[in-house]
Amino acid sequence: MNTWLKKDLKYIWHPYTQMAHCRKFPPILIEKAKGIKLFDAEGRWYYDTISSWWCNVHGHNHPAIKKAIKNQLDCLEHVLFSGFTHRPAIQLSEKLISLAPGRLTKVFFSDNGSTSVEIALKLSFQYWRNIGNTAKTRFISLDRGYHGDTVGTMSVSGVDLFNKLFQPLLFSGYKVPTPYCYRCPMGKERASCVVDCIKPLEKLLTEKSKKICGMILEPMVLGAGGMIVYPKEYLARAASLCKKFNVHLILDEVATGFGRTGKMFACEHAGNLTPDFLCLSKGITAGYLPFGATLTTDEVYRAFCDEHDSQKTFYHGHTYTANPLACAAALASLEVFEKNRVLDKVNQVIPFFHNRLQGFRELPLVGDVRQLGLIGALELVENKKTKKALDSGKRLGYKIYEQGLKKRLVLRPMGNIIYFFLPLCVKKSELHDILKRSYRVIEAQGIKI
Numbered sequence: 001m002n003t004w005l006k007k008d009l010k011y012i013w014h015p016y017t018q019m020a021h022c023r024k025f026p027p028i029l030i031e032k033a034k035g036i037k038l039f040d041a042e043g044r045w046y047y048d049t050i051s052s053w054w055c056n057v058h059g060h061n062h063p064a065i066k067k068a069i070k071n072q073l074d075c076l077e078h079v080l081f082s083g084f085t086h087r088p089a090i091q092l093s094e095k096l097i098s099l100a101p102g103r104l105t106k107v108f109f110s111d112n113g114s115t116s117v118e119i120a121l122k123l124s125f126q127y128w129r130n131i132g133n134t135a136k137t138r139f140i141s142l143d144r145g146y147h148g149d150t151v152g153t154m155s156v157s158g159v160d161l162f163n164k165l166f167q168p169l170l171f172s173g174y175k176v177p178t179p180y181c182y183r184c185p186m187g188k189e190r191a192s193c194v195v196d197c198i199k200p201l202e203k204l205l206t207e208k209s210k211k212i213c214g215m216i217l218e219p220m221v222l223g224a225g226g227m228i229v230y231p232k233e234y235l236a237r238a239a240s241l242c243k244k245f246n247v248h249l250i251l252d253e254v255a256t257g258f259g260r261t262g263k264m265f266a267c268e269h270a271g272n273l274t275p276d277f278l279c280l281s282k283g284i285t286a287g288y289l290p291f292g293a294t295l296t297t298d299e300v301y302r303a304f305c306d307e308h309d310s311q312k313t314f315y316h317g318h319t320y321t322a323n324p325l326a327c328a329a330a331l332a333s334l335e336v337f338e339k340n341r342v343l344d345k346v347n348q349v350i351p352f353f354h355n356r357l358q359g360f361r362e363l364p365l366v367g368d369v370r371q372l373g374l375i376g377a378l379e380l381v382e383n384k385k386t387k388k389a390l391d392s393g394k395r396l397g398y399k400i401y402e403q404g405l406k407k408r409l410v411l412r413p414m415g416n417i418i419y420f421f422l423p424l425c426v427k428k429s430e431l432h433d434i435l436k437r438s439y440r441v442i443e444a445q446g447i448k449i
């Protein structure tokens with residue numbers, strides 16, 4: 001083993017990683033990256049098919065973003081954000097508000113996706129207190145949703161492998177069935193779908209809205225829940241139910257934001273929604289620096305404005321809130337979107353991606369193919385007729401990941417889901433190559449079982 005890797009294993013504890021397993025399968029030492037490619041220390045390269053954990057947008061080593069960060073570094077690397085401010089944060093707020101859906105007019109900065117969600121939950125909770133409503137204390141979320149790994153965000157995420165153990169620490173709330181079409185919670189076929197799965201939400205709100213602060217969900221695609229793409233009608237109806245029952249709509253666009261689904265924000269697929277909170281992170285800096293932002297409305301903001309001793313202040317902040325380098329990277333990324341007409345270009349690639357993914361349906365292992373924008377997922381099953389899940393003991397997902405690496409792919413599985421989460425810079429020729437290689441890897445595993 002390479003001496004760097006020996007030291008890595010000696011000192012480092014990696015996330016989501018069984019470290020006992022790491023001795024046999026050490027991490028890959030990446031030395032540099034460019035565009036969609038990662039280069040390791042031994043001279044091999046890999047397609048960054050999942051955008052370095054769903055955050056890279058315009059590709060690695062992008063000249064405009066690097067330059068913006070370097071320029072900012074020459075002026076100001078960081079300053080406290082209470083009692084002080086700086087131009088990059090002001091410019092970025094203005095820009096984000098101009099792009100954001102509905103009537104979002106205020107930005108609260110932080111430094112990662114989980115904090116952007118925690119802030120939305122705390123703001124929503126305190127909003128109701130500040131206007132004198134103390135009955136509202138709970139949140140609704142989807143039973144396969146994912147909103148982060150901190151204790152608050154785990155509380156509004158699905159109960160699964162990640163957070164089952166921590167259940168006693170979590171605050172209680174209400175879960176509604178996920179609109180998971182392949183395994184329809186209402187037991188319907190897709191052809192006869194009238195989005196009946198909204199009914200449990202409607203019933204819950206009818207009975208309990210007086211106790212509910214808000215509903216949080218990932219618009220259009222549940223990421224860590226298994227790249228579950230759901231009907232835009234569900235989102236539109238959930239949004240109007242929230243309005244009808246006086247419950248905040250909290251949209252978590254941490255993964256779906258910044259063009260990944262073919263629109264700047266995924267909620268735009270469902271028409272003109274007016275969320276009360278929008279949580280942003282991951283792609284906000286194009287994947288260059290950690291950052292988060294929570295957008296909200298004037299109505300929420302005003303409920304916090306009062307005298308010092310009114311107890312209405314939002315006492316929350318993070319040391320690296322609104323870090324100027326991150327703001328500069330985010331601004332540069334948004335400029336690239338405009339100057340290079342990134343969304344127009346992406347929308348020329350998406351139909352090709354969609355069509356080519358459908359070809360995976362013929363593989364014996366592939367039960368479902370899901371896609372929106374540059375997000376695509378294959379759900380592997382034991383039996384396509386009965387949709388019986390693969391036996392997790394076979395670790396087929398992991399085998400595909402290993403074989404994928406040999407074919408220059410990062411097919412990091414989530415259970416039985418193999419997915420693509422491509423950077424917006426991906427070219428048609430690269431996409432063609434990625435899908436061709438992926439098909440071969442999955443085909444070969446199918447023969448072995």
Ligand SMILES: *Cc1c(COP(=O)(O)O)cnc(C)c1O
Nearest residue numbers: 112113114146147148223254255
């Ligand atoms: C990744 C993710 C988060 C958490 O973001 P971190 O930066 O990893 O804390 C929250 N919500 C969604 C939808 C995500 O995909």
